[in-house]
Amino acid sequence: MSRRILVLGGGPAGVAAARTAARMGAQAVLIDSGRLGGVSTNSGVLPARVLAHTARLKRESGQLGVYGLRATEAELDWPAALRRLFNVVEALHVRKEIAEEARKLGVDIHENVGETRFMSPTTIGFANGTTVEGDAAIVCVGGRSRSIPLPGAELAIFPNDIWRMKAMPRSIAIVGTGHTGCQIASILAHFGTEVHMIDLKARIMPQEDELLSVVMAKEFAARGIRIRSGIDSIDGLSTGMSGGTVLHYKEAGESRSIKTDAVLLCVGWIGNTDRIGLEELGVEIARSYIKVDKYLRTNVPKLYAAGDVTGQMMLVSGATHEGHVAAVNAVTNAETKKVAHTLVPTGSFTDPEYGAIGMREQQCCDAGIDYETSIIWCEDLTRAIIDDRTAGFCKMIADRATHKFLGAHIVGERAVETVQLMATIMAGGLTVEQVADLELAFPTYSAIILMAARDLKYKLDPEYAALYQSGMAGSPASKALS
Numbered sequence: 001m002s003r004r005i006l007v008l009g010g011g012p013a014g015v016a017a018a019r020t021a022a023r024m025g026a027q028a029v030l031i032d033s034g035r036l037g038g039v040s041t042n043s044g045v046l047p048a049r050v051l052a053h054t055a056r057l058k059r060e061s062g063q064l065g066v067y068g069l070r071a072t073e074a075e076l077d078w079p080a081a082l083r084r085l086f087n088v089v090e091a092l093h094v095r096k097e098i099a100e101e102a103r104k105l106g107v108d109i110h111e112n113v114g115e116t117r118f119m120s121p122t123t124i125g126f127a128n129g130t131t132v133e134g135d136a137a138i139v140c141v142g143g144r145s146r147s148i149p150l151p152g153a154e155l156a157i158f159p160n161d162i163w164r165m166k167a168m169p170r171s172i173a174i175v176g177t178g179h180t181g182c183q184i185a186s187i188l189a190h191f192g193t194e195v196h197m198i199d200l201k202a203r204i205m206p207q208e209d210e211l212l213s214v215v216m217a218k219e220f221a222a223r224g225i226r227i228r229s230g231i232d233s234i235d236g237l238s239t240g241m242s243g244g245t246v247l248h249y250k251e252a253g254e255s256r257s258i259k260t261d262a263v264l265l266c267v268g269w270i271g272n273t274d275r276i277g278l279e280e281l282g283v284e285i286a287r288s289y290i291k292v293d294k295y296l297r298t299n300v301p302k303l304y305a306a307g308d309v310t311g312q313m314m315l316v317s318g319a320t321h322e323g324h325v326a327a328v329n330a331v332t333n334a335e336t337k338k339v340a341h342t343l344v345p346t347g348s349f350t351d352p353e354y355g356a357i358g359m360r361e362q363q364c365c366d367a368g369i370d371y372e373t374s375i376i377w378c379e380d381l382t383r384a385i386i387d388d389r390t391a392g393f394c395k396m397i398a399d400r401a402t403h404k405f406l407g408a409h410i411v412g413e414r415a416v417e418t419v420q421l422m423a424t425i426m427a428g429g430l431t432v433e434q435v436a437d438l439e440l441a442f443p444t445y446s447a448i449i450l451m452a453a454r455d456l457k458y459k460l461d462p463e464y465a466a467l468y469q470s471g472m473a474g475s476p477a478s479k480a481l482s
Contacts, residue, residue: 002026005330006124006132008276009140010111011038012316013307015098016323017138017330022105024331029108029132031124036098036111038142040316043160046092048183050085051163052349055190059351063388076191078168085163118277121303136302136330139290140323141276143308146268148175152237155245156265159184169193169261173247175234177204177227179348181266182216185225186350195225196258198249202230209360209409211375211395216411219352219391237263271309287311294338296326304330313341345423347416352392355419358407358426361397370400374455378412381451382443389413394448396422398456403431408452414445421446432456 005021007014010032021028035042054076061074099109114127118137125131145158159180171194174181181197182205189195197204197220203213204220204227217227232250240246240259247258270288284291284299289311296304306322308314313322318341328337347355364371379390392412398405408422425435435453440446 003136003331003333004029004134005327006122006134006137007031007140007327008116008118008124008137009038009142009307009309010034010036010098010109011140011142011307011319012040013142013309013319013323013326014038014138014140015102016320017140017306017327018102018107019105020324020327021331022102022107024328026327026331027108027134028102028106028327029134030102030110031113031116031126031132032111033114033116034112035093036102036109037093037096039144039160040319041092041096041098042089043163045316046089047085047163048159048187049349050088051081051187052183054081054084055187055351056349058190066388076168078165078191082163116276118281121281121300136304136333138296138323138326138330139276139278139298139303139305139309140307140319140326141272141309142319143269143271143288143314145265146270147265148234148267150234150236152239155237155239156263158265162188162264171244171260172196172262172264173198173245173258173260174264174266175199175247176266176268177201177229178207178266178268179205179346181264182220183348183350184264184266185220186223189220189223189225190351194260196228196260197225198228198231198234198247198258200231200233204229205354208354208356209395209407210362211393212354212356212409212411215391215393216350216352216354219411223351269308269314271311273309295329295335296322296339297329312339313344315344315346318344343423343427345416345419347410347419349416352389352412353415354392354409354411355415355417356407356409357419357422358405359397360407360409361395364397364406369406371397371406372400372456372459373397374452374459376448376451376455378448381412381445381448383445383447384413386443387413394418394452396449396452396456398432398460400460403433403460404429405432405435408449410448412445412448418446418449421449425449432460 002025004027007018007030018028018030058074064071117125119125122137123133173196174185177197177199185195204217205213235248238246244261245263247263273285290305290309292305292310304326306326307319325337325339345357375395378384378392384390395409397407405426410419436457440450
């Protein structure tokens with residue numbers, strides 16, 4: 001008799017887990033309190049990407065005159081933009097057929113069931129009193145925006161509230177300068193909103209390579225986004241005398257404030273571990289995330305977890321991978337497959353875009369690795385010149401001993417797409433020389449990978465290295481495709 005696997009949560013991790021379990025011959029039961037698809041499809045990544053494309057189109061319209069086209073710059077119709085957003089989300093549901101595809105595999109689906117709760121490690125109860133039982137269960141309940149305990153915190157909004165607004169705010173203060181904060185700041189700035197960004201961290205996107213942060217901050221400032229990094233504290237929110245919201249903070253020891261139409265909190269993402277009965281089961285939870293081992297087992301037998309709720313890799317790609325791993329181990333009831341977040345590209349659809357994979361330069365320094373870097377600026381890239389989108393760069397880091405790539409960091413047009421090529425290169429273990437010898441299509445944005453690899457090839461060649469150090473050699477690769 002096949003094992004019965006319960007999956008709680010119908011986002012990327014849950015759907016992947018249920019499908020994998022069904023394909024392996026198990027009786028998969030997929031349960032969600034709302035609609036399948038999770039935050040990524042319904043209110044997170046995909047809606048944000050639709051608005052990012054809207055912002056991109058508005059930006060592109062500003063170039064029409066430069067290229068000899070008689071037209072005025074596009075104006076934003078916010079209600080129409082929202083209609084498009086919701087139409088796209090619905091179209092993706094229809095096209096992806098999440099529930100239908102799962103049912104074709106034999107998955108037993110329960111969606112829109114309301115509140116759910118674990119009655120035991122392998123029993124889940126619904127609000128209407130129904131219970132389902134299995135041989136093992138996988139928790140894939142995702143996460144949500146983190147709040148912070150501040151006076152007046154109830155006045156703040158969160159990223160998902162942006163596409164519920166009836167009108168665009170004339171001004172906004174964004175607390176938090178990580179991936180989400182930067183993407184929303186970029187979108188709203190294109191829509192004409194006066195954007196203020198504020199953070200205790202010394203630089204925006206502090207988790208990224210320092211050069212990436214510096215260049216993005218410069219480009220944001222050029223687009224009118226006002227950034228305050230390294231402040232002392234966020235002290236609270238209050239309602240303005242004539243409406244709006246006032247953000248109170250300290251900087252350089254002085255109390256200051258910003259009055260805007262809205263204050264948006266982008267201060268992290270926490271796991272949805274509360275109110276589903278995990279505490280009563282004795283599940284070990286740290287900082288809102290379920291603790292799991294490399295097989296995605298919790299400390300409670302027969303109970304696994306995958307996706308954002310584990311706090312390991314809060315990306316759709318990571319959640320899908322974890323859902324698959326957890327299902328394989330739950331179905332086999334063995335240590336069959338380990339989770340592996342080794343080469344995961346990150347990035348965001350800001351303006352300009354950015355993408356990254358592998359180690360940051362500071363990490364290489366801290367690890368004592370002997371490495372070499374190459375930095376090619378987009379102003380030397382033919383496609384960027386043609387499109388008049390020359391902001392940004394490609395930075396590659398390679399191991400001097402093995403000549404293999406340690407990391408890549410890209411800012412510029414199509415950076416999120418370009419970094420995918422580096423993921424393939426690094427996963428294949430290609431050397432700098434092998435990549436430098438590729439013949440990529442021209443003129444393309446991804447050709448900057450080839451330019452950087454050729455530059456690294458010369459730097460790693462002992463004969464040319466001496467010339468670089470003496471200043472006698474230029475950067476052959478930087479002009480190779482111009």
